[in-house]
Structure formats: structure tokens, C-alpha cells
Amino acid sequence: MTTPMAEERDLEFSVGQLTRVEGEGRLHLSVSRDGRVAAQLRIFEAPRYFEQLVVGRTPDEVLDIVARICGICPVAYQMSGVHAFESLAGVSVDPAVRGLRRLLYCGEWIESHALHIFLLHAPDFLGYPSALEMAADHRALVERGLRLKKLGNRLVAIVGGRPIHPVSVRVGGFYRVPTAAELAGIREELRSVLPEAVETVALVAALETPVADRDTRLVCLRHPDEYPMSDGRIVSSDGIDLAPGEWREAFREVQVPWSHALQARAADGVPYLLGPTARVVLASDQLHPTARTALEATGLTLEELRRNVFRSIVSRAVELVHAIAEAVDLLDAYERPARASVPWQPRAGVAAWATEAPRGLLFHRYELDDEGIVRAAQIVPPTSQNQAAIERDLELFAPAVVELPHAAATQRLEQLIRSYDPCISCATHFLDLTIERDR
Amino acid sequence: MATPRVGVVKMASCDGCQLTLLDLEDELLALGERFELVEFPEATSRRSDGPYDVLLVEGSISTPEQAEQIVELRARAKLLVTIGACATAGGIQALRNWGDEPAWRAAVYPDAELIESLAHATPIHEYVKVDAELRGCPIDPGQLLELLTALRVGRRPQLPDEAVCLECKRLGRVCVLVAGGAPCLGPLTQTGCGALCPGYARACYACFGPREQANVASLGRWLEAERSGPGVDRLFAGFTGWAPPFRERAGRAMSGFGTAGAEASVPADGSDGVDDER
Numbered sequence: 001m002t003t004p005m006a007e008e009r010d011l012e013f014s015v016g017q018l019t020r021v022e023g024e025g026r027l028h029l030s031v032s033r034d035g036r037v038a039a040q041l042r043i044f045e046a047p048r049y050f051e052q053l054v055v056g057r058t059p060d061e062v063l064d065i066v067a068r069i070c071g072i073c074p075v076a077y078q079m080s081g082v083h084a085f086e087s088l089a090g091v092s093v094d095p096a097v098r099g100l101r102r103l104l105y106c107g108e109w110i111e112s113h114a115l116h117i118f119l120l121h122a123p124d125f126l127g128y129p130s131a132l133e134m135a136a137d138h139r140a141l142v143e144r145g146l147r148l149k150k151l152g153n154r155l156v157a158i159v160g161g162r163p164i165h166p167v168s169v170r171v172g173g174f175y176r177v178p179t180a181a182e183l184a185g186i187r188e189e190l191r192s193v194l195p196e197a198v199e200t201v202a203l204v205a206a207l208e209t210p211v212a213d214r215d216t217r218l219v220c221l222r223h224p225d226e227y228p229m230s231d232g233r234i235v236s237s238d239g240i241d242l243a244p245g246e247w248r249e250a251f252r253e254v255q256v257p258w259s260h261a262l263q264a265r266a267a268d269g270v271p272y273l274l275g276p277t278a279r280v281v282l283a284s285d286q287l288h289p290t291a292r293t294a295l296e297a298t299g300l301t302l303e304e305l306r307r308n309v310f311r312s313i314v315s316r317a318v319e320l321v322h323a324i325a326e327a328v329d330l331l332d333a334y335e336r337p338a339r340a341s342v343p344w345q346p347r348a349g350v351a352a353w354a355t356e357a358p359r360g361l362l363f364h365r366y367e368l369d370d371e372g373i374v375r376a377a378q379i380v381p382p383t384s385q386n387q388a389a390i391e392r393d394l395e396l397f398a399p400a401v402v403e404l405p406h407a408a409a410t411q412r413l414e415q416l417i418r419s420y421d422p423c424i425s426c427a428t429h430f431l432d433l434t435i436e437r438d439r
Numbered sequence: 440m441a442t443p444r445v446g447v448v449k450m451a452s453c454d455g456c457q458l459t460l461l462d463l464e465d466e467l468l469a470l471g472e473r474f475e476l477v478e479f480p481e482a483t484s485r486r487s488d489g490p491y492d493v494l495l496v497e498g499s500i501s502t503p504e505q506a507e508q509i510v511e512l513r514a515r516a517k518l519l520v521t522i523g524a525c526a527t528a529g530g531i532q533a534l535r536n537w538g539d540e541p542a543w544r545a546a547v548y549p550d551a552e553l554i555e556s557l558a559h560a561t562p563i564h565e566y567v568k569v570d571a572e573l574r575g576c577p578i579d580p581g582q583l584l585e586l587l588t589a590l591r592v593g594r595r596p597q598l599p600d601e602a603v604c605l606e607c608k609r610l611g612r613v614c615v616l617v618a619g620g621a622p623c624l625g626p627l628t629q630t631g632c633g634a635l636c637p638g639y640a641r642a643c644y645a646c647f648g649p650r651e652q653a654n655v656a657s658l659g660r661w662l663e664a665e666r667s668g669p670g671v672d673r674l675f676a677g678f679t680g681w682a683p684p685f686r687e688r689a690g691r692a693m694s695g696f697g698t699a700g701a702e703a704s705v706p707a708d709g710s711d712g713v714d715d716e717r
Contacts, residue, residue: 016486017480017486018480018649019480019482019483019484019486020480020481020482020483020484021483022454022481022482023447023454024449024480044504045451046450046451046498046501046502046505046556046560047531047544047547047548047554047556048449048451048501048537048560049532049535049543049547051546051547052535052538052543052546052547053531053532053534053535055696056695056696057696061673064644064677067533068453068530068531068576068678069453070453070454070455071452071453071454071455071456071458071577072454072455072458074453074455115461119461119482120482123484129483129484129485130476130479130482130483130484130485131482132468132471132476132482132483133483133485135468136469139468142468143468146464146465146467146468147464149461149462149464150462150464161635161636161639162577162632162635163462164455164458164459164462164577165455165576165577165646167635167636167639167641168639170641175639175640175641176488176638176639198562233632254549255548255549257550260554261547262548280605296576327488340640380713391575392463411484414484420482428492
């Protein structure tokens with residue numbers, strides 16, 4: 001994983017702006033004469049300085065600000081933030097409020113996973129430049145994706161106010177909690193689409209999938225009783241076990257010259273994988289029975305999901321089932337909390353927490369002064385953490401495709417990158433592929 | 440009528456406003472038949488440098504490259520429409536315009552030299568002529584559909600220019616400002632959100648920006664007389680703080696946040712262990 005010096009470079013390969021990912025990046029590969037590949041994911045999304053924008057702000061102001069890091073996963077930013085602040089202030093929310101937050105998060109997982117599976121990633125497998133063009137031949141498939149995505153968005157809107165940058169979350173609870181009547185309609189609709197989500201797992205598992213095989217370390221939250229989402233300990237496939245605020249004990253961020261996004265690494269420098277595959281593999285025992293059955297019916301093993309990065313679309317579909325099934329269960333059990341929020345007192349100290357964004361572990365850390373005002377912040381999005389694994393996998397996979405015509409090679413490499421569902425606006429932006437060749 | 444060629448591009452932003460187009464789930468496939476989406480990197484690998492009949496631009500201008508790019512894009516677009524608070528007012532990142540940008544850069548990035556950034560993040564209209572705008576952080580899907588429909592049939596889009604406050608009154612809501620004491624900016628803010636925040640029992644934070652002739656001084660005096668707690672200026676230092684009617688008060692708040700010389704939250708360097716020099 002070292003960059004060959006210029007004189008050693010044999011070949012360079014570039015992909016112009018990466019498409020069907022969120023944000024702006026390019027891919028640059030250098031191939032040496034002996035066939036080794038060095039990959040750089042060049043993220044050029046304009047920096048927006050969020051870690052400075054929150055300085056001087058109250059925790060509730062921070063929750064509105066950090067949502068704006070990402071239009072696809074604003075709830076994740078609000079959830080990591082609100083849990084961090086509440087853990088410092090010693091706030092314990094009403095169990096019904098806790099359930100409602102999980103319901104909100106399920107809505108975001110449904111919306112984000114459906115967007116990625118059907119609109120961004122499926123076109124790679126079926127050979128189209130976009131879902132709109134894919135719809136000419138596969139209209140029912142695209143319509144199903146839109147239907148599932150819409151329900152996720154509606155769920156976020158009912159609980160949070162609107163699908164993008166919802167307004168209802170605050171420290172101590174919510175500004176307002178929905179009535180049972182407001183939630184009745186969506187419950188029936190989610191229940192009715194569950195079979196379609198289950199079918200989706202079989203459908204994406206049957207797609208013609210490139211062969212790729214590599215070992216990787218996995219990292220996600222793990223909770224004694226729940227599928228990883230907003231609570232639990234940070235665990236890895238090789239023994240890391242930390243409280244959700246202790247991310248810095250095992251990981252750190254470094255800056256690389258080719259990216260506006262800081263990269264996160266484990267302390268030993270070994271890349272790690274976050275997201276649906278990490279969660280499905282490390283917490284398969286906690287999947288909703290409907291989701292677990294759907295996965296088992298594919299005949300794919302957890303080891304196949306872990307070793308072939310192109311199978312992430314299956315993991316994402318399994319989680320789509322999980323999120324819908326869990327949302328239905330939460331809605332069945334819903335009783336409107338007696339109080340939308342509980343009062344709390346600001347405290348000085350460090351507020352830190354990690355939750356599971358659709359793309360993986362999202363860590364927030366804030367330092368607060370005596371008035372409860374933020375004085376410093378660190379936000380580590382999942383895509384920053386996956387960057388090193390993406391580059392490693394490109395280096396392993398690229399030798400098999402760089403000799404293909406440029407368009408074909410680009411498509412395959414982009415398909416691999418999309419397997420991570422990168423959110424480049426989060427990590428800062430997108431992909432142009434360049435291959436450097438020294439003839 | 441020929442199918443209009445539409446482009447969707449972004450500058451500095453969260454992608455939420457262009458995502459709103461994909462969130463028109465019931466209309467998306469029909470829109471795909473009535474418009475040719477020739478450039479929309481978030482959704483399609485097919486690319487086009489133009490010309491565009493309509494170009495939707497999300498995000499603020501924050502880097503030297505973007506400042507050049509927007510001029511080139513303008514030249515290739517018949518109609519340029521800005522979408523969202525970043526494109527129309529600078530967005531949340533425009534709050535850095537009061538900060539010490541080099542110090543902020545140094546605080547976020549261990550090696551600040553590697554980052555290309557302008558001193559100010561500013562709305563698109565500070566660089567090029569804009570033909571229409573959709574406000575909001577994020578934009579409202581109904582307004583986006585209205586805009587596209589109007590463009591397709593060649594009429595003016597019907598977009599409200601009244602205050603959140605008026606819409607809220609018509610909806611029969613209990614006033615969060617007068618009855619609840621919340622520092623609501625609804626009287627100053629252009630609606631389009633359906634008076635969302637007051638409906639969720641909280642104060643409007645002006646994500647659609649100031650309406651025409653917003654009387655900032657008057658509401659400011661009233662809020663200062665009525666409420667204790669954090670100052671009134673900071674209410675304006677939000678997602679549309681760089682918009683001229685809010686700019687002065689937002690600037691006063693920003694000078695109080697003490698952000699200029701913050702220390703890097705990330706160990707500067709690689710000296711903390713593995714310095715992977717890939």
C-alpha cells in the first residue's frame with residue numbers, strides 16, 4: 001500500500017468524476033511494471049468546516065447544524081449528536097422516546113438503502129447508466145424501489161417533520177411526538193411492502209456478480225438485545241470492544257495529500273470495513289427473523305458476504321427488510337410518550353457517541369464548557385473510515401480490469417466503489433478515474 | 440416542443456436539494472419522459488457538458504475552481520435556477536465568512552496547505568446571473584415540481600412570497616412566539632415549508648431565508664424585550680445568515696462564538712503513530 005515513486009510508475013488510470021455516488025470524487029490508479037496498483041480516491045468536495053461551524057453553539061443548535069452535513073443521512077448526524085450530548089448530561093429519555101428515535105432511524109435506513117439498491121447500484125449489475133434508463137426495460141423494478149424509498153421518507157417525515165433535515169429531534173427527546181393516529185397509515189403500508197423487500201433480497205442475490213475475494217476487518221456497534229443502530233459497543237471482527245464514546249482508543253484520523261476528506265485508520269494502520277456487510281456479518285443473530293430468513297433463503301454464507309465486496313447489495317437488501325420489519329414492530333408497540341422531552345442541565349466535559357448511519361459507524365465528539373457551549377468538535381463519518389478499505393480493494397481488484405477498454409474498466413471500478421455506498425459530501429465529495437501509464 | 444435538456448450540478452453542499460428531485464417518487468419516471476436529464480452525476484453515469492435548456496445549481500461557491508466553473512456553466516445554460524439555501528444565500532458554510540478562514544482550515548485539517556478554499560462561501564448570484572431560485576434548507580419538493588411543470592409548459596412558476604407567519608396563522612396553529620415564548624423567525628421568513636417548525640412546537644429558524652422587506656429591526660427589538668437566555672443575534676446566524684437582511688446581526692453573533700483560533704481536533708501530522716505515506 002505504498003505509492004510507487006514516479007519513476008517506478010508504469011501506467012496511470014483515471015476515472016473522471018465518479019457518478020451515482022453522493023458528492024464529488026475521482027479515482028486515480030498507478031500501475032507499476034510488476035503489476036502492483038496504487039489507488040487514490042481523490043475527494044475534491046469543497047470543505048465546509050463543520051467542526052468549526054458548531055463551535056460556540058448550544059447542543060440543540062448543533063443538532064440542526066450537523067444534519068446539513070448530509071442530505072441522505074441527516075438523521076444519523078442528529079442521532080450520534082443527541083446521544084453524545086445526552087450521555088454527558090446524564091439524560092435518560094422515556095423508553096417510548098427511545099423507540100421513536102429508532103423508528104426515525106429505520107425510516108432513514110429504508111430511504112437510503114432503497115435509493116442505493118434500486119437507483120444507484122442496480123444499474124451497474126443490469127448494465128444501464130442510470131435508473132431512469134433502466135426503467136425503460138425494468139419499470140416494475142424501478143417503481144418498487146421508488147415505492148420503498150418513498151415509505152422510508154414518509155416515515156422520517158411523520159416522526160421528524162420532513163425527509164431531509166428533519167426538525168423534531170432535541171436533547172431530552174423531541175420537540176413534538178406523533179399521535180398513534182398519525183402513525184396508523186404508515187404502519188399498514190410498511191406491512192404491505194414487506195414481501196416486496198423480502199423478494200428484493202432474492203433478486204439482488206441472483207444478479208450476475210463479479211468475483212472478488214479478500215479478507216477484511218469489520219467494525220460496527222453491537223448491543224446485547226438489538227440489531228446495531230444507535231446503542232451498544234464498538235466491536236470488530238478481531239476483538240476490538242469499546243464504549244460508543246471511546247472510538248479514539250482504537251482509531252484515528254490522518255490527512256492524505258489527495259483528499260479533502262480525512263481518512264480514519266485503526267491504530268495498527270490496517271483498513272476496516274463499515275456498513276451493512278459489517279453489521280449483517282457481526283450481528284446476524286440479531287437480524288429480525290424475517291430478514292434472517294430472507295438471507296438464509298439466498299444460500300449465501302456470511303463468509304461470502306464478507307469476502308466479496310460486490311455482495312454488499314445483498315447485505316443492504318437484508319437490512320432493508322430488517323428496517324421495515326423492525327419499524328412495523330415498533331409501530332405495533334407504539335404508545336405516545338407522556339412527555340415529548342425531559343428537561344436537562346448543561347455540563348462541562350466531553351460528549352462522545354457513535355451510531356450506525358446507513359453507511360456505517362458515525363462518531364461524534366464534542367468538548368463542552370461550563371455553560372454547555374461547544375468548544376471543539378470531531379466528526380468522523382463512515383465514508384472517511386471506509387476510504388482506506390476502498391483504496392485497498394481497488395488495489396486488489398484493479399489488476400483484473402485495467403487492461404480492459406477504459407469505459408469498461410471505469411464501469412467495473414465504479415461498481416466496486418459504489419459497493420461501499422460512499423457519501424462523499426459527508427466525508428467532505430466525487431470520482432474521476434485516471435490511470436497513470438508510463439509507456 | 441422539443442424535450443428540454445436539464446442539468447443538475449452541485450457546488451459546496453450536502454446534496455439534499457438535488458436529492459429532492461429523486462424524492463419526487465411518484466413523479467420521477469414521468470419527469471424522465473418530459474425532460475432529458477443530460478447531466479446529473481448523483482443519478483446517472485451519462486454526462487453532458489451542455490448546452491442545457493435548464494440548469495439546476497445546488498451549493499455555494501467555496502473554492503477557486505467552483506468560481507471558474509459557475510461562469511462556464513452559466514454560458515452553457517439558457518436558464519439557470521439556484522436550488523436551496525446554499526445556492527441562494529450561501530448556506531450554513533457561509534458563516535465561515537466571518538471567521539478567520541486560514542485558522543479554520545488549520546483547525547480542521549492537519550496540513551492546511553493541501554486544501555483549496557476561498558475566503559468566503561457565497562451564493563451563486565454573487566458570481567453569475569440567476570434566472571429563478573428555490574429557497575429552503577432543503578427545498579420543498581412541491582415547489583420543485585411546480586418549477587419544473589411551469590418550465591415545461593412555458594409559464595411562470597407560482598411560488599409564495601409571503602411570511603411563514605401568515606401561513607401558520609391560516610393553518611390555525613397556536614403561536615409559538617406569542618403564546619409559547621419561542622424566538623420564532625416566522626414573521627421575517629419566506630414560507631414554502633408549510634410553516635413546518637411551528638407545527639412541531641418549535642421556533643422557525645429561517646431556513647427559507649428572509650422574505651421581501653423583512654423588518655429585522657422590529658422583531659429583533661421585540662425579542663430582546665421579551666426573552667432572556669441566549670442573545671437574539673445568534674438566531675440569525677443560521678442557514679441563511681449571509682442573506683443581506685440577516686447579515687449584520689449574524690455577523691455580531693459570529694464574533695462572539697470565539698472560533699477564530701481553535702486548535703486542530705485531529706493530531707497534526709501522522710506523528711501519532713502510523714504515518715502511512717501512500
